[in-house]
Amino acid sequence: MTVENLVVDIDSLDGPLGHRVYSVLRNGILDLTFHPGMILRKGALCEQLGVSRSPVAEALGKLSSEGLVDIIPQSATRVSQLSLSELREESFLREAVEVAAVAKVAADRNDDQLTRLSRNLRLQALLAEDRDYQGFFEADVDFHSLIMEFTGYPKVAAAAGQLSLQLRRARILLLPKEGRPEETVQEHQAILDAIRAQDQQAARAAMSAHLGQLITRLTPLEQQHPTYFRPS
Amino acid sequence: MTVENLVVDIDSLDGPLGHRVYSVLRNGILDLTFHPGMILRKGALCEQLGVSRSPVAEALGKLSSEGLVDIIPQSATRVSQLSLSELREESFLREAVEVAAVAKVAADRNDDQLTRLSRNLRLQALLAEDRDYQGFFEADVDFHSLIMEFTGYPKVAAAAGQLSLQLRRARILLLPKEGRPEETVQEHQAILDAIRAQDQQAARAAMSAHLGQLITRLTPLEQQHPTYFRPS
DNA sequence: CTCCTTCAACTGGCATGTTAGTTGACAGGT
DNA sequence: ACCTGTCAACTAACATGCCAGTTGAAGGAG
Numbered sequence: 001m002t003v004e005n006l007v008v009d010i011d012s013l014d015g016p017l018g019h020r021v022y023s024v025l026r027n028g029i030l031d032l033t034f035h036p037g038m039i040l041r042k043g044a045l046c047e048q049l050g051v052s053r054s055p056v057a058e059a060l061g062k063l064s065s066e067g068l069v070d071i072i073p074q075s076a077t078r079v080s081q082l083s084l085s086e087l088r089e090e091s092f093l094r095e096a097v098e099v100a101a102v103a104k105v106a107a108d109r110n111d112d113q114l115t116r117l118s119r120n121l122r123l124q125a126l127l128a129e130d131r132d133y134q135g136f137f138e139a140d141v142d143f144h145s146l147i148m149e150f151t152g153y154p155k156v157a158a159a160a161g162q163l164s165l166q167l168r169r170a171r172i173l174l175l176p177k178e179g180r181p182e183e184t185v186q187e188h189q190a191i192l193d194a195i196r197a198q199d200q201q202a203a204r205a206a207m208s209a210h211l212g213q214l215i216t217r218l219t220p221l222e223q224q225h226p227t228y229f230r231p232s
Numbered sequence: 233m234t235v236e237n238l239v240v241d242i243d244s245l246d247g248p249l250g251h252r253v254y255s256v257l258r259n260g261i262l263d264l265t266f267h268p269g270m271i272l273r274k275g276a277l278c279e280q281l282g283v284s285r286s287p288v289a290e291a292l293g294k295l296s297s298e299g300l301v302d303i304i305p306q307s308a309t310r311v312s313q314l315s316l317s318e319l320r321e322e323s324f325l326r327e328a329v330e331v332a333a334v335a336k337v338a339a340d341r342n343d344d345q346l347t348r349l350s351r352n353l354r355l356q357a358l359l360a361e362d363r364d365y366q367g368f369f370e371a372d373v374d375f376h377s378l379i380m381e382f383t384g385y386p387k388v389a390a391a392a393g394q395l396s397l398q399l400r401r402a403r404i405l406l407l408p409k410e411g412r413p414e415e416t417v418q419e420h421q422a423i424l425d426a427i428r429a430q431d432q433q434a435a436r437a438a439m440s441a442h443l444g445q446l447i448t449r450l451t452p453l454e455q456q457h458p459t460y461f462r463p464s
Numbered sequence: 465c466t467c468c469t470t471c472a473a474c475t476g477g478c479a480t481g482t483t484a485g486t487t488g489a490c491a492g493g494t
Numbered sequence: 495a496c497c498t499g500t501c502a503a504c505t506a507a508c509a510t511g512c513c514a515g516t517t518g519a520a521g522g523a524g
Contacts, residue, residue, distance in 0.1 A: 016305065016477065018293075042506075052479045057506080058293055061250075065294050073248060074485040074506055089385040096332030097325060104324075153321040159395060248507065274476070284509045289476080306476055306515040 022059035036081045036228040081230040094164040105150045106203040128181035254291035268313045268460040313462040326396040337382045338435040360413035
């Protein structure tokens with residue numbers, strides 16, 4: 001395992017050094033370049049990133065408070081492992097926030113918002129047809145972000161993302177065999193229809209049903225990637 | 233302004249020094265000992281707490297990522313100010329989570345949980361009668377914490393607290409003139425009744441109505457404490 | 465009197481030396 | 495062969511020195 005590729009990134013960003021290190025590590029953890037359970041050696045990170053221990057320590061501290069790394073006092077720092085119970089909690093929280101968001105958007109939506117959602121949905125259909133799973137994944141994320149953005153509460157999307165960091169890592173694991181983009185598009189379509197009809201109840205129900213799919217598909221992962229999960 | 237009183241606290245806690253400093257500062261900010269907008273001088277904090285700059289910097293970094301302090305690079309660190317728009321966002325998020333929680337609890341509740349909620353509610357009635365606003369405030373917080381605890385998701389209560397840190401500070405401002413504990417008790421009673429009846433819709437509605445009260449009572453604060461609010 | 469320039473003092477950010485605690489392996493005894 | 499006590503190497507945590515950017519006040523020009 002090497003992180004030589006990250007050395008390039010480090011000075012292509014701006015802002016305080018500590019924050020750049022934080023971003024690099026965070027991205028690496030979220031896209032599983034640093035896999036769950038991996039031990040992070042401060043000394044090695046300093047050397048490979050070409051910075052001193054202060055910004056690295058600061059970055060690891062923030063990641064720890066986000067739950068992305070576990071710091072064992074005086075001993076070691078490791079990328080936090082996944083756990084089904086934690087994924088279920090995050091799923092619950094994410095559903096709570098997104099259901100509330102879609103209800104508000106259904107009540108307040110304007111034509112421009114409908115247009116942007118509709119455009120994103122057509123893009124999803126195209127990507128699904130082309131079997132471009134990576135692109136589809138991003139369009140999917142965008143769809144949900146758009147809805148939260150349309151609440152008029154700028155921090156809501158960020159908060160929802162913060163609440164479901166583990167979920168985001170777990171989703172990467174089932175990316176290759178996505179396999180059900182068509183169903184996803186239909187579920188998204190149902191959500192958009194409810195928003196267009198300004199039917200709050202239907203919007204809640206559609207979003208809830210859609211998000212409920214994820215946790216069932218996540219359950220088998222614990223067997224498929226046992227080393228990525230916290231021993232229970 | 234002095235923080236001499238905190239010097240006693242610092243070694244009465246345990247764990248890493250950085251985390252102790254973090255706790256002390258966090259508590260001070262949340263109970264408005266450090267009022268919104270106040271400038272925090274790293275050097276002064278180090279001297280008064282009797283520690284070096286490393287743990288203080290670490291603590292301020294975490295507080296910054298929580299939004300409790302604003303760090304102006306190369307210049308100053310200040311306790312973050314309140315803003316009505318931010319309070320509205322947090323109110324929205326808090327309502328989303330607590331409404332989802334109460335619906336789940338209404339579905340799953342057992343007798344022991346009903347007993348504990350009922351006991352807390354009787355305590356609230358007593359404290360309201362005695363005009364013990366401080367005690368009532370704590371019982372109120374406990375009531376909501378109990379519901380979130382009963383979801384079976386241990387992190388939900390913590391997440392909800394994390395999402396509404398500004399809200400928590402703002403509530404302190406209207407503590408002295410609480411004035412409506414009786415209405416609050418009745419709203420709590422309605423929530424408990426819905427939980428007992430396992431009526432999810434009623435539970436959602438009761439919780440939503442209850443939490444909706446807060447933001448209207450918060451609105452006048454911007455005039456009453458202009459220095460605590462971000463200039464808009 | 466007002467505005468601009470300059471400079472000194474202060475701040476946060478970073479690097480690095482030092483300390484204390486944990487861990488795992490090795491050696492010695494059972 | 496196995497258990498146990500000891501020790502060496504490693505880690506995170508802390509202290510401190512240094513630097514660069516910001517700010518605000520003082521002084522000079524208009």
